[in-house]
Amino acid sequence: MNIAWKEMKKSKAKFMILGSIVFLVSLLTFMISGLANGLSQESAGLIKDLPAGQFYMTKEADQTYSMSRVDRRIQKQILSKEKDATAFSIQMGFLNDGDGKQQSVAFVTATSSKQFKNVEKGEIVLDKSMEDNGIKIGDALTNNQYKGKFVVKGFVKHSKYSHASVAYISMEDYKEIYGTDEMQLIFIPEGGTVPTFSGMGSFSNQQFLNTISSYKSEQMSLNMIIWFLVVISGMLFAIFFYMMNVQKIGLYGILKAIGVKTSSLFKIMWTQMVFITVIALSIAIFLSQIFTRVAPTGMPFSLTTETTVQLSIVFLMIGFIGATLSGLQIKSVQPLQAIQQGEV
Amino acid sequence: MIFKIDNVKKSYKNGEVTEEILKGVNLILREGELTSLVGASGSGKSTLLTIAAGLQPASDGQIIFEGKNLTSMNAEQVRKIRAHQFGFVFQFAHLVPFLTVEEQLLLMLDVSESKLKIREQKKEVDKILKLVEMDHRKHAYPSSLSGGEKQRVAIARAIIHRPKVLFADEPTASLDSKRSKDVMTLISHLTKTLNIATLIVTHDEEMLSFADHIIKMSDGQILQKV
Known part of the structure; x- marks a missing residue:
């Protein structure tokens, strides 16, 4: 019963x-x-949506990726050795729309890869939330450190970083804005063994997220x-x-x-x-x-x-x-x- | 002879002092007979009943039921005997408040692991409820029953699984004189018709007329067997 x-x-x-x-x-x-x-x-979201893998930054950066500058020679060596590797950088910045309204964004640039949007010079790909804010494909956006204009080529979903929309730009444009073509990070998708490189510290996805103090x-x-x-x-x-x-x-x-x-x-x-x-x-x-x-x-x-x-x-x-x-x-x-x- | 209490002793330690509640009691219960335990408060009659029923251990002595010694069994073995072979009626009915009269009895059949199918179990419940004249209240909850009705249901619950021994501890203490007589008539009748060995503890001298044997207890000992 x-x-x-x-x-x-x-x-x-x-x-x-x-x-x-x-x-x-x-x-x-x-x-x-x-x-x-x-x-x-x-x-x-930018990092969380990446596949499992290893992030590399210079040891001198002391686990603060924004302080990391990967030497171009080392970057070249790693990218030639690891086919799926990508070197990339993230920098916070601003974009001005046609009305002069400033919007905070996270500029991301990367070497040719499957994980990040690759764009040509003068082009920009934005997070979908920017479209919701009224920006359309073909709009021209400006930045105070950038002489030319960015033409919006498209939008990607759920691409956010540090509560700001991600803005993918080319490496040349990145160099113009931030004055460097040295990338901060290298990402290698998981492929069995974890390669090590001298002078570089490696972090799993979760370990890397934990190095971002605000997160x-x-x-x-x-x-x-x-x-x-x-x-x-x-x-x-x-x-x-x-x-x-x-x-x-x-x-x-x-x-x-x-x-x-x-x-x-x-x-x-x-x-x-x-x-x-x-x-x-x-x-x-x-x-x-x-x-x-x-x-x-x-x-x-x-x-x-x-x-x-x-x-x-x-x-x-x-x-x-x-x-x-x-x-x-x-x-x-x-x-x-x-x-x-x-x-x- | 179905049940034998052999030289049972019970003592409690109260600080440095050891109190002897039962001082070697011998008693035999037979099928179809109602044995009444009487005596003043503190004479040890309720303690004897609860030890006999396997509700507390004896300090010494044996409880023999169908040739098996209860005092040497483990708790699970004693529980099984309580569920299958013993029936209990207490001073208060102690019915499960959220079960109807019918469900109280079905629960007991469930506890005693009855082999009957549910339809047969319900028939058996009807039969027993008729026997205790409570068939008209089978869907009632305990809260809507009178004291006498509750005690009748408690008696029905105690016998539904056809126990071999029925233990009743002051079953009429919470009832008035008329209802007490009705309950005792019922217990006496069931003892005979179902051939149960019944041990009943009572204060009430009036109820002794229903007993086949009267055991008078005083100071943990049997004074007189009638």
């Missing part, structure tokens, strides 16, 4: 309160997670909030089930007296926990997915299926641990005590 279900049916209000709290906490976690992911895309601190704060919410939800489960179990000590004792196994009592509690969590999570996932679709275009929000599944599993696990810890008292319930305590 499914006692767990019968109890939930009879005590709807009690279980709905618990369910609604789990729902609110999980929805909040999904939303913050979506925001964290969205912000991380805004902050380093690291931003993500650290948001991740701390997410895990704090996960821990709170675990504690909520433990407290709620503890209170429910305390109320049912007498009942558990009587059930034990008539021969109900302790494991069956745990199964009742676990069934209720899984049922409440699954329902609460389903509603939270449904609403967060709706939000993903209706969120304003400029809002940095990205909640992937992978993140949702991961968080849901964590919620189920933490709910299970919380309920089980609080349920340990079931094990110590003595039937005799319950009988002597009076009516349940």
